[in-house]
Amino acid sequence: MRTFGLLEKGDISLTKPLDSDVPDVATGFRRPQRSALGRRFRATVTAYGFLGPAMALVLVFFIVPGILLLILSFTELSSANFNDPWSYIGFDNFSRLFTDRFFPKILRNTFFYVFTTLILFNLGLALLLALVTTNMPRRAGFFFRLVWLLPRLTPSVVYILMWRRIGQADPFGIYNQLFPEFLGASGGNLFLGGSPWTFVILTNGFIGASFGMIIFTSALESIPKDLLTAAKVDGASLWRIIRDIKIPLIKWPLLFISTYQTLSLLTSFEYILLLTDGGPGLFTTEVWALTAYKRAFASYAGNSQWAFGATWAIVLVTVALILAVGYVKMFKFNELIEEPRIENL
Template sequence: MRKHKRSLTGYWFILPAAVLVVLYFFIPVILTLGISLTNMSSVTGFSNWSWTGFANYIKILKHPDSGSNFATTLIYVACTLSFFNVGMGLLVAILAHHMPKRLGEIFRSLWLLPRITPPVVYVLMWTMLAADAPYGVINQLFRIPFGLSTSNWLPEYAMLFAVLVNGYIGASFGMILFSSAIEAIPNDIMVSSLVDGASFFNRARYIILPQLKWPLLFVTTYQTLSLLTSFESILILTDGNFGTEVWALWSYHKALNNYYGNFQYGFGAALSAILVFVGVIFAIIYLKYFKFNDLVKEPLIDEL
């Protein structure tokens, strides 16, 4: 009886999280899938719609913008994730760990500034950096001193700025988790490596990285899903112009905000449903690559 009560205790602890997941994930996903099978729009309203089956998905396959928007999304996610969310986050965490404690804390705190700055203010700062003379800082530093003609950098390098804007925000998230994981590595291992004469790169490669499989799996998976579905920074930066119309922003434009005012709720829901499917595929790939089953195995203890 006591063992049965002990087993139930764990379920009580996870119940609040389970309720939140059901309310804010599973139910919205089911509603999105349901709406994607209808012709619901601002024309039909919420009462005169009808079931259309997979008509919206067929429309997506035939749409001329589907291929380019999907490719843009993959490029945006791959570049932001690899260079910033994981790459730079890991680099900052390792560098801060090898600094004096107070200096490392200040260094990590500075990387949190993009995350805590209001999105509109933060994106407008990047817009002003790329602006034409006499306001653009980039022109002031790299073109005017050399007598070169100035221009607005944003239309020319819109995707680069989209990656930079989102990358510096995402790098802080990875930095926090990686820093915590590095601090949890037993100090004896790090001291032993110093005694053995291991260089900075050898410690990072052979000691730190193998200990970060769980954080790497979580950050890579979470940030991939986040990048697939987030679009607010790109919305403020370019509104999808200059080749930055990612899939999530395309869904938003079709369903909730477009020039003609014809809100295609069903079509937008179908676009969102495809993102859910793509996100699940990426998650499965990551679980296989990081060998999730090996990570959750119980540790083997030799019997005496």
């Protein structure tokens, strides 16, 4: 009787233990005998081997600096006080921070900046772009997404300086030259000095939206066509399909983008630093991360207050962690990874 190659292979792997010292049918190599303990050891090594690089990065670039920051915030370390670096001063830095005259303004600025940019651009515009470009012919959609990605290909300093040129005051700014009058009002009202927040948020939003756009696009494209057909047949309008089907089905990417962008907006300051440097005037567009940076590194009345800067930073890290946990709770993360309870009919 003729036997089939496939059957032979199955036969051996079923009747002989996998690790026994017989030639492997598939490869012809002899497998060495291995004990159960050795196998478990090897599995552990493999697991840590894969986890290792990421764990090392988190340890070196997050855990260790976090601890150092915390220690630093209880000292007086500054460039003026360098000969006595580790003197413990308790919660002095913290009380100084919370009683700072501009603390409420910086806090308000930070939340205004983060959530306005997040909601209008990083989520809102990103979702709008993803929805629009997935509802047009493929090539056109691809082209428009590419256009929106262009700022990402531009060095950020160049990108910001271009916005500065646009927003400069009359008669220099491109905007004010092109539209000396806008809706009856003097165009000069819209320059960088007149409405700085508009420019800060537009500058961040136009580049920030493309990240969400790409993630949302791929999520929307992966929704099975049958579901959309079913919704159309069920009587859903375009708007109801978006509201009832598409958005709930991209909950995961929405969670990811919200969390990621909130945290990155909270900690990003380079755009504001280069665009307005927190001005014009006192703390008009100054955000938390920029304050932390200025206190620690920018010479503040001739003194770099490293410890005080660290205090601003550690509070920011704490706020960021609380927000991250809040997002996970808000999006019912646990429900998303629930075990299915499948039973037979």
